[in-house]
Amino acid sequence: MTRELADRDRVAGRELATEAGLDGWAADNLVEYVADQREATGSVPDDRTVVIERFRDQVGDWRAVVHSPLGARVHAPWALAIAGRVRERFGTDAQVVHGDDGIVLRLPDVEAGGLLRAGELTDLVSLDPGTVEAVVTDELTGSALFASRFRECAARALLLPRQRPDRRMPLWQQRLRAQHLLSVAGRYGSFPIVLETVRECLRDVFDVPALAEVLTDVRARRVRVVEVETPQASPFARSLLMEYTAAFLYEGTRPPPSCARRRSPWTRRCWRTCWAARTCGSCWTRRWWSTPTPCCSGSPRRCGIWRAPPTCCGRWGR
Numbered sequence: 001m002t003r004e005l006a007d008r009d010r011v012a013g014r015e016l017a018t019e020a021g022l023d024g025w026a027a028d029n030l031v032e033y034v035a036d037q038r039e040a041t042g043s044v045p046d047d048r049t050v051v052i053e054r055f056r057d058q059v060g061d062w063r064a065v066v067h068s069p070l071g072a073r074v075h076a077p078w079a080l081a082i083a084g085r086v087r088e089r090f091g092t093d094a095q096v097v098h099g100d101d102g103i104v105l106r107l108p109d110v111e112a113g114g115l116l117r118a119g120e121l122t123d124l125v126s127l128d129p130g131t132v133e134a135v136v137t138d139e140l141t142g143s144a145l146f147a148s149r150f151r152e153c154a155a156r157a158l159l160l161p162r163q164r165p166d167r168r169m170p171l172w173q174q175r176l177r178a179q180h181l182l183s184v185a186g187r188y189g190s191f192p193i194v195l196e197t198v199r200e201c202l203r204d205v206f207d208v209p210a211l212a213e214v215l216t217d218v219r220a221r222r223v224r225v226v227e228v229e230t231p232q233a234s235p236f237a238r239s240l241l242m243e244y245t246a247a248f249l250y251e252g253t254r255p256p257p258s259c260a261r262r263r264s265p266w267t268r269r270c271w272r273t274c275w276a277a278r279t280c281g282s283c284w285t286r287r288w289w290s291t292p293t294p295c296c297s298g299s300p301r302r303c304g305i306w307r308a309p310p311t312c313c314g315r316w317g318r
Contacts, residue, residue, distance in 0.1 A: 002069060003046035005034045033235055040234035043226045045069055045102070050218070052121050052227040053237055057106070064121055065237040066103040070214060073207035079103045080139040081127050089124075099243045101236065122225050129215035133208050140201055141186070149205070150197045151178035157193055 001020065005013045010031050017027035038044050045051045045067035053065045066082075068075065075098040082103065086094040095106040127135070140146050151174055154160050160177050162169050185191045202208060217223040233241060 002034060002044055003048065005031065006038055006044040006046070010035065036235045040230055041067075041226075041228050041236075043228070045236070048223055050125070050223060050225045052125065052225065053230055053234055054121065054228070055230045055233055055237070062107040063233070063237075063241075064105040064107060065233070065240055066105075066125055067236055068102050070210070071207075072098060072100045073205065074211045074214065075099065075103050076145070077132070077136040077206040077208050077211050078125070078127075080143060081132055081135045082124055084135055084139040085124055085127065097243060099240055102240050104237075104240050104243075119227065122227050126218050126225065127215050129212040129219065132212055132215060136206065136208055136211075137198070137202070140198065145201060145205065146197060147175075147179070147182065149200050150182050150193065151175065153193050153196050153200065154178055154181055159193065 001016070004016060008016065013031040013034070014024075014027045017030050018024070022030065034044060041051055041053055043049055043051050046069060051067040053067060055063055055065075057063045066075075066078075079096040079098040082105065083094050083096040086092060086096075086105070086107075092107075097104045151160070155174065155178075159181060160169070160174060185194055188194070214223065218225060
């Protein structure tokens with residue numbers, strides 16, 4: 001609908017918005033909103049166009065906004081991969097925040113020829129679709145999302161017991177206990193709660209196959225990437241910047257540096273085999289001390305509340 005509104009004049013756009021069920025006031029606001037965005041950036045993001053906008057923030061640093069209507073399930077792994085690529089190529093933290101309508105990057109002011117070279121941002125977001133899944137898996141354990149999901153998985157597995165069962169534990173205390181548990185469990189990639197956290201992020205939160213499909217379309221020129229520089233944030237970018245402050249409220253939930261990226265080659269291979277490749281998902285069942293599933297052979301090793309056959313990855317931590 002955004003593409004159709006951008007291609008029509010105000011009268012035709014208002015008729016289209018009215019046919020979609022909006023009243024007169026909402027239709028006028030929507031048409032004006034899209035028109036202001038097109039005037040600010042020259043292009044409007046849609047299912048065939050990704051707009052990369054660059055401008056200065058209040059302190060003089062550069063902000064880059066990747067406008068895309070693909071949703072948070074695609075933007076979240078995309079943001080992780082972009083942050084890892086910026087850190088690997090330039091040795092700086094991009095401070096990437098994603099939302100349903102795009103991705104925001106806060107970049108330090110660098111000399112000409114670096115991050116702000118013409119086409120450099122386009123090259124950063126145009127990742128290899130064949131390796132993006134491995135990149136996302138490698139960057140996942142250093143994110144705040146992994147820490148928060150690990151806390152939830154550990155609480156469901158009764159690994160964060162309370163002193164009094166009839167009283168609730170404050171959230172900040174849950175974070176501390178989960179952080180201490182992760183600092184130990186993160187050393188063992190075969191720990192069942194770590195594997196469940198990875199599975200939950202890659203399967204339930206992220207949509208990595210859809211991201212790979214988008215990157216394939218970008219490489220095949222079926223989706224065009226437009227890079228523009230504006231004197232200030234565009235209307236679409238201002239709505240994304242409102243999420244920036246909220247995102248940094250949870251900056252303290254990141255995993256401790258001691259285990260943020262401590263992974264053995266076997267651990268990475270195990271995660272990709274079980275979760276990223278999506279070939280062994282049927283081997284896991286959420287049962288209490290149950291019997292083996294028909295797809296597995298042999299007796300399972302019992303690990304807490306989880307049961308997994310040794311055929312998946314060979315060995316499991318105790």
